[in-house]
Amino acid sequence: MEHAESLEGFCKKLPKIELHAHLNGSIRMSTIQELWDRKADRSGDLPFLEAQKTKDFQSAFSMFSVIYQLVQGLDVIDRITREVIEDFAKENVIYVELRTTLKAYDDKTKLDYLDVVLKAMRETAALHNIEVNLLVSINRAESLENAMEAVELAVQRKDQGVVGIDLCGNPVCGKFSELRPALEKARREGFKLTLHAAEIVNYGETQEILDFSPERLGHAVFMTDDLKSQLFSKKIPVEICITSNIKSQSCDGPLGHHFGEFYRKSHPIILCTDDMGVFCTSVSQEFSIVGDTFQLGREELYDLSLSSIDCSFASEASKETFRRRMRESRTSLG
Numbered sequence: 001m002e003h004a005e006s007l008e009g010f011c012k013k014l015p016k017i018e019l020h021a022h023l024n025g026s027i028r029m030s031t032i033q034e035l036w037d038r039k040a041d042r043s044g045d046l047p048f049l050e051a052q053k054t055k056d057f058q059s060a061f062s063m064f065s066v067i068y069q070l071v072q073g074l075d076v077i078d079r080i081t082r083e084v085i086e087d088f089a090k091e092n093v094i095y096v097e098l099r100t101t102l103k104a105y106d107d108k109t110k111l112d113y114l115d116v117v118l119k120a121m122r123e124t125a126a127l128h129n130i131e132v133n134l135l136v137s138i139n140r141a142e143s144l145e146n147a148m149e150a151v152e153l154a155v156q157r158k159d160q161g162v163v164g165i166d167l168c169g170n171p172v173c174g175k176f177s178e179l180r181p182a183l184e185k186a187r188r189e190g191f192k193l194t195l196h197a198a199e200i201v202n203y204g205e206t207q208e209i210l211d212f213s214p215e216r217l218g219h220a221v222f223m224t225d226d227l228k229s230q231l232f233s234k235k236i237p238v239e240i241c242i243t244s245n246i247k248s249q250s251c252d253g254p255l256g257h258h259f260g261e262f263y264r265k266s267h268p269i270i271l272c273t274d275d276m277g278v279f280c281t282s283v284s285q286e287f288s289i290v291g292d293t294f295q296l297g298r299e300e301l302y303d304l305s306l307s308s309i310d311c312s313f314a315s316e317a318s319k320e321t322f323r324r325r326m327r328e329s330r331t332s333l334g
């Protein structure tokens, strides 16, 4: 049957949820440019643009240092939180789990940072018919002491939209095993956990992470057959970030991406952007990519979006609301 709507149009209209979005990596390109233009001591082109051209995994990380030079202060954090949520809402994302590493600026504490993000989340969500929760990130390059502090701050704001803890950061730095006590503490405090895993080849650590059984994993690119079969039998949902993996050269292209294998095994997966500013993507685009590459029909894309809801850390009542919104949209989707 011919569809009046293009695949891109369908994927944009499809209600979606986003479970893997780093706040600073999701910054709008136009905002980065504006912050750069305002900088008194700039010379030459925005280094972000230069960094975006380079494509290996470590140069993807160099973009975060450019962002951090420009995103200084809670007023900017407030602005980018609002803009990122607006951008998700514009493409019919009905629920987002944003994640961010808490930072202290001048006289402002990490708790101030957390409060600014939570307030901006609440206010913007109310304006745009989108629900937003927060995961506090632990950067694996940080000390255990810092990781413990992040969990303690998350505990202080548990009833205000913090639903989980993420382990992220440059995978060549730090070790899961050394930060594990902070993640155990988070678990004791009732937080759900999502851990970046297997973004580079590190089978030993991937095994430790699987043994730890977090509620979700991010990426899961470099897995042996044995690790994959453990993952499949444990049914740990995986946040899949295709454009991020391609642009950081963790895989050759969409066709060779492990989405195909995980999808065929009916393993729980969620299509995510990772860093929509850094990697110039959107959740709608991630759906279009899998529709095109793996020949998924509209029913299958709809079901993929619907099943992602089960993997979220939202309350059961919220999940029911998302499912209802998806059902209601079904007839108008084309």
Ligand code: 6MZ
Pocket: 022, 023, 024, 025, 060, 064, 099, 100, 101, 137, 139, 168, 169, 170, 171, 196, 199, 244, 248, 274, 275
């Ligand atoms: C691992 C990543 C990442 O926390 O300052 N981050 N960690 N793998 C990735 N794949 C490309 N993309 C982003 O957002 C930016 C931070 O998120 C983590 C990095 O630690 C980065 O510094 P926040 O809001």
